Amino acid sequence: MGFFTGRVTFLRFAVGGPAPHLFDDDQLACLSEHAAGRQAVAAADGIEVGWSAGKSVLDLAFDLGKNVINDTLHFDMRVDTDRLPGDLLKAYYESDLAALAKDNPSGFASAKQKREAKESARDRLEAEAKDGRFKRRKCTPVLWDRASNEVLFGATSTSQVERFADLFQRTFGHPLELLTAGRQAERTAGALGLTGAADAPSGFVPGAGDEVAWVPGGGPADFLGNEYLLWLWFLTDRESDTLTLSDGSDVVLMPARTLSLECPRGVTGSETIASEGPTRLPEARRAVQAGKLPRKMGLTMVRHDQQYELTLQAETLGVGSCKMPDPPEDVSGARAKLEERATQVRELVETLDLLYARFLTVRLSPDWAGELERIRRWLVPADQRAA
Incomplete structure (x- = not known):
């Protein structure tokens, strides 16, 4: 379940x-x-x-x-995998090798005997595995x-x-199609009539370049997921923790628990920060000022009085370990609670879609130039701004 x-x-x-x-x-x-x-x-x-x-x-x-x-x-x-235990394979090998080499005048096993012992030990273990005793099921x-x-x-x-x-x-x-950040952007743009393009990553800091190491060229623009998480970080830090979505509802956001960043040029490595408020820590700000982009961010979201705590992956928009709301007090009975949970999962997906669409209406429009400039100013270190 x-x-x-x-x-x-x-x-x-x-x-x-x-x-x-x-x-x-x-x-x-x-x-x-x-x-x-x-x-x-x-x-x-x-x-x-x-x-x-x-x-x-x-x-x-x-x-x-x-x-x-x-x-x-x-x-x-269900994935079934046979995992032959290495310690038992080694024991069978030693036993078979001792039997083969027991009459050797030198007291040592020959190379041929070692190969035979290795083959016989594996054959013996594979025969035992046929009854499923070494099968792992996940x-x-x-x-x-x-x-x-x-x-x-x-x-x-x-x-x-x-x-x-x-x-x-x-x-x-x-067939199935994985809805990554780039593919979902294409679907959303088509549904909303957005005509802007995201041909290359935005350069948030000087020298950032126009490539993201983990997003191959020629495919969906999955780097939009990295820009999306940075945009959410910017808004919650400088603007407001409340966003109005296209259906008129409000969503309250708070980055929480975890933040993973990586250099898009593959030069300065990656960094993972665990904290109740990771984006507020100085090391997080220094990392993004150095050009690193978010690849994973913990979020607390509240919409329609329903609170979700989750980790959002950037390129795939995958949701990790989301804590769901408790069922309403007026929902009783096992079946009713299951049906309510299905509704909550739908509402979670809807909230995520509306939130991403809110980003795309800015990113895929002429307004992005101004928004990008605001983010760049936000990223300038305080001592450089003073200068």
Whole structure:
């Protein structure tokens, strides 16, 4: 029940093709067909992936009552990996080698015997592994929201993204697209009719250059995520901690808990600061004045009296370890609380979208030149301003 209990972590994906009319037995049948442990052949690297039903790593019983909540379909991606224990492999090797070399006049094993012992030890261990005793199973929660036709994948690392997208397409016949900062900017610009371009990163400090080491050229402008976090930092430091969004609602923001910065030229390294108010510390200001850009920032957000505490990744806009609001006091019953949690997750995504759109209406407009100049002045050290 990854998205329905505890803290919430996710990357967002757009589903290619139309959303299902309803989540029903058809989707559950697709999940069962590609359930974990039912693959005929493992991948070339020995790793198997499949779906599980959410209650545990061994739960393969997909059910409408359990897996469909408030127009969302939730389940897990399970990754099965055989991890042969190195200490046991070494013990088998030593045992087999001693048996092979026991009659050697020299008392030492030959190179051929060492190779044979190594092969026999591995064969023995792999034979034992066939019953699953060395298998490690790890589940990552998945939430498919029919209303937005987006999928939330419960991780901020992209290491499993390719496996996940491939398994999803084989299961449901729909491709997935990771909604990074650049790709989300393209979608938002299209929806809002923004015509400005973000062809290159903004130079916030002298000598910053027009490249960001971790964003490859020719792809989505994911450096916008770094600029977005710096813009939020600037606003909360110099303007106000309250922003009015396009729907007329207000969101209160406070950078909190963590801040990671890195040199976009790959020269001066990276820095991570942990504090209740990391952006207020002098070392944080010195880092960004030296040209480092935020790659991750902790945020406390309040909108519609709902408070969220999360870590926001810059380039992927991934949400890490978000503390969700408690359910309202008038919501009682296990099912009602699950449905309320699904609504809260939707509202979190909506708030993040509206906040990012607020940035893009400035960044992708002629107003950005003036805003950029204000940020540059804010970054000038106090002693240089006095001079």
